[in-house]
Amino acid sequence: MAGKGFTVKKDWDNPKVYAMPAEARVPAEMRLGPVVVAPATVLAPMAGVTDTVFRRFIRHASLFTTSAPDLDAPVTNAQSGCGLLMTEFTSADGLSRMRETKRQRYLTFYDDEHPIGAQLFGANPETLADAARIVQETGFDLVDLNLGCPAKRVVGSNGGSGLLRDLPRIEEIFRAVRKSVTIPFTVKFRLGWNDNDIVCLDLARMAEAEGLNGVALHARTREQGYSGQARWEWIARVKQSVGIPVIGNGDIRTPEDAVAMVAETGCDAVMIGRAAPANPWIFRQIAQYTATGSYERPTVDDRYRMIRAYFQMLLDEAEASKDLPKAARLGETSGKMKQFATWFTHGVAGGAKLRAAIYHARTGPEVLAQVDAFFNAQLASGVEPEAAPEDKAAAEFPEDMQECG
Ligand SMILES: Cc1cc2nc3c(=O)[nH]c(=O)nc-3n(C[C@H](O)[C@H](O)[C@H](O)COP(=O)(O)O)c2cc1C
Numbered sequence: 001m002a003g004k005g006f007t008v009k010k011d012w013d014n015p016k017v018y019a020m021p022a023e024a025r026v027p028a029e030m031r032l033g034p035v036v037v038a039p040a041t042v043l044a045p046m047a048g049v050t051d052t053v054f055r056r057f058i059r060h061a062s063l064f065t066t067s068a069p070d071l072d073a074p075v076t077n078a079q080s081g082c083g084l085l086m087t088e089f090t091s092a093d094g095l096s097r098m099r100e101t102k103r104q105r106y107l108t109f110y111d112d113e114h115p116i117g118a119q120l121f122g123a124n125p126e127t128l129a130d131a132a133r134i135v136q137e138t139g140f141d142l143v144d145l146n147l148g149c150p151a152k153r154v155v156g157s158n159g160g161s162g163l164l165r166d167l168p169r170i171e172e173i174f175r176a177v178r179k180s181v182t183i184p185f186t187v188k189f190r191l192g193w194n195d196n197d198i199v200c201l202d203l204a205r206m207a208e209a210e211g212l213n214g215v216a217l218h219a220r221t222r223e224q225g226y227s228g229q230a231r232w233e234w235i236a237r238v239k240q241s242v243g244i245p246v247i248g249n250g251d252i253r254t255p256e257d258a259v260a261m262v263a264e265t266g267c268d269a270v271m272i273g274r275a276a277p278a279n280p281w282i283f284r285q286i287a288q289y290t291a292t293g294s295y296e297r298p299t300v301d302d303r304y305r306m307i308r309a310y311f312q313m314l315l316d317e318a319e320a321s322k323d324l325p326k327a328a329r330l331g332e333t334s335g336k337m338k339q340f341a342t343w344f345t346h347g348v349a350g351g352a353k354l355r356a357a358i359y360h361a362r363t364g365p366e367v368l369a370q371v372d373a374f375f376n377a378q379l380a381s382g383v384e385p386e387a388a389p390e391d392k393a394a395a396e397f398p399e400d401m402q403e404c405g
Pocket of ligand 1: 044046047049088089119146147148149188218250251252271272273274275
C-alpha cells in the first residue's frame, strides 16, 4: 500500500502529518444508476452490527454542520457525511421462505435511512432473484450481492466468498437478479479465494457486462480472512478495468486513510466497516477533512454523549418493536450495548478496564452503570486522558469484529 510518496498510518489517535497530494479528496458524489451517493462514502454491511438502530445512529452522528449533532433532528442525505447505508447481509433462501412479518424484522428501515441498500447472500439464481424482488418491493434504493463472506456456514452452502470459485454460477446469478429488479444492483466481493486464484478483475468486468451498477471490493482474499493489510493496489486495478463505479474497502480507520485510498486507487467511493462502531465520527471527520483540511476529534464529553445516545436509541427501538417477546428484546439490546461499548472503547484511555468490567455485566442497566461510572470518573478528573500503551494497542481492530465479509 505504500507508494506515490506518502504513507498511511493506521492508528486513529496518532498525530496526522501526511504528505497528501493537494487535490486528493473523497469525491463529493457517486452515482449508482439513478441513486446519488453524496458524499461518496458508504457504511459497510456488517452482520450483527448494521441494523436499523446502528445505521440511523451513524447517519445522525455523521452530521458535520455543528460540533454537537442533535441525534433527534431529522437528517437528510445531503447533510450527512455518510452517503449510503447498507443492511447486514440477509439470506436469500431465508427471505424467500419467510412469512411477511418475519421479513419485516430483517428488512426494517426508516425514512431517514435513504439512500439505503439491502445486501443478500445465497447461491441459487432463482432464489436470489426472488429475494431481490422482495428487497425492491420493500422500498430499498438498491440491492447488493455478497460474494465476500468467509464464514464457514455461508461458504459451506456455497454463498459469500464460496462463489468466488465458480464464476459461471456468478454470471447466472447476475443475470437472474438483473432481470428481476429495476433498482440498481451492485456486488461486493474479495480479491478471490486465495493468491493463486485472484478473480476480482474478471468478476468486475462480468458485473459490468451483465448490467450491474457498481462494484465494491474488500481488497483481501478469502484465505487472508482479516490478516495482513488490504491490498489497495487491486482496487486500482479493478478501477482501471471497468467503467462502472468502484467502491474501495479495507482498513480505512481515519479521514487520511480514506483520502489516501482515493488518491492511490482512483476509486469512486470509500466504504467503511470496522472503524464505524469504534469511531462513529469517522464520516463526519471525512466530510470535514475534505472541506477544510482538518477535522475535530471527540472529547471525553463527546464520547459519553455519543454512547448514551446510541444506548437510548437501542432501548427506544426495543420498546417500539413488537416482533419478539420482551425478554428476548431486552436480551438482544443488552448484548448490543455490550458489544458496542467494547468496540467503542478500543484505543480509549482506560478502555481495557472498562471492557473487563462490562464483560461481567448481565443486563443493559448494568452495562450502562459501568459506562456511566467510567465516563463520570474521566469527566471529574477534568483532563483529557492520554491513552495508555495497552489501550493504544487495542486501537487495532478488535478480534471479535472479524466475523464476516
Ligand atoms: C462484524 C462484521 C460483520 C460483517 N458482516 C458483513 C456482511 O454481512 N456482509 C459483507 O459484505 N461484509 C461484511 N463484513 C465485512 C465488511 O463489510 C468489510 O468488508 C470489512 O470489515 C473490511 O472493511 P473495514 O476494514 O473497513 O472493516 C463484516 C465485517 C465485520 C467486522
